[in-house]
Amino acid sequence: MTSTLKPRERRLLDAYLELESPLSEAGSEDERERIVAAAFAQGAPAGGPVTADGSVRRVASRGVLVGIGLGLCAAMLVGWWIGSTSMLEVSGLERPEQAPLLRDNRPVREAVRTTPEPRSSRRPSQGGAAADLAGGVPSTEGLSEPTGAVAPQEPGGAVPVESAPDDEARTRVDAEIVPHRRGAVRPRTGARSGPPTSEPPASVSPARPTLDPAEVTMLDQARRLARRGEHEAALEKLRAHARAYPGSLLATERAAEEVVVLCRMGAASAEATRARFLAGRPPQYLRARVGRACTP
């Protein structure tokens, strides 16, 4: 659009743009990857009209969109079914009453440990494109409410199981905590000690990262409940999400939502939960969200 401004007027605008220019500076590559990962973790569109080169396509016919959506849903359901079936077949585990939301930025299956995992075998989660799909965050522990049974997490992502706050609750579970680390998946056998092997188990690990439209929906439901002030219901929804999707790529956002809800409730565990969440170095946007909710 041709401007009718005079050169002097244009000069003022140029000066303004120059002073504003730091806002246009691109963030770090890590920041970009974190945003892209979180966008897909939270966005989960049914279809994508935006093209690879950034231009926007015309909306396709409804029939094509419906077909694509159904195909995606079917593929996701098949993948989820295969994963869940394999988990049950191999482990024979009962689902814990309270599954941790996130541990070491990877899904964790609630377990009872008779011998602690050697510290040398623990490795904090590292960055990378795959980790960054979940925000690259060695983040929070699970619920710290009385019904929860999750060990607090050390900064850096390792899980000191021996400091689990509620061992009695954990005795109900008949499995073993398996911090999911890339390239070091613990075989699901009766053995409860020993270093993890580098050979993956024969079956599919339930700790595999997942991103299902239903996960997004459930997390949205929890958020809506929280916004309406139904905090208990929101917490229950978050717990259900953690049980249903232990490998969810939304785990970091789910953990942040838990902290937010606890703070709004004024729960006694809110501060400790918040501290543990922040110790995991979550993305800035989640730190800010938690900070706003937990401000006294």
Added chain:
Amino acid sequence: MVAQPTPTTADEGSSGGSPAHAVGLTPRSLRRIYDAHHGFVRRNAVRLGIPRDHADDVVQEVFVTLVRRSAELGEFRSVRALLFAIVRRVCANYRRKLDRGRFRPLPGGTLRVVDDDGFDRVEAAHTVARFLARLDEPRRVVFVLAELEGMSAPEIADALGGININTVYTRLRAARERFKKIVAAGGQP
């Protein structure tokens, strides 16, 4: 046309042209969009009243919304128009939470930069900031998109929810007239 901020991997100054063949939104395509328009999103979020220390949050929300609603938002003339529509919505919600509706001027500059002819660039920038802060939002948005972002009237109409192009021109004309008066008055609104 005002000098545009330096484009990154894509031409920020372009209106996007005709929509290309659809291949779906992928992480790769989103990265390219991010690289091309991250600055656009951030600076317009600040222009729309978001404090700088909250700009990261808004940028995050914008791209999450872009992915989530890419199928719902229909056809836009350009990615920038689509992004601005999202920025505007996200910023409005965000400002309500922050209870801050005012446009924030630029922070005070510590470096005075005066050109050889005596033109004080820092003061000039703050003049523009004060002008924008006092302009009503409908005109401010149009002025910013036209004069600072170089968007076309159809693009702006798209970005503002499909308003009439004549409305865009009307608001822009009014904003320009007011800006001219301020410049003529020596920068005092």
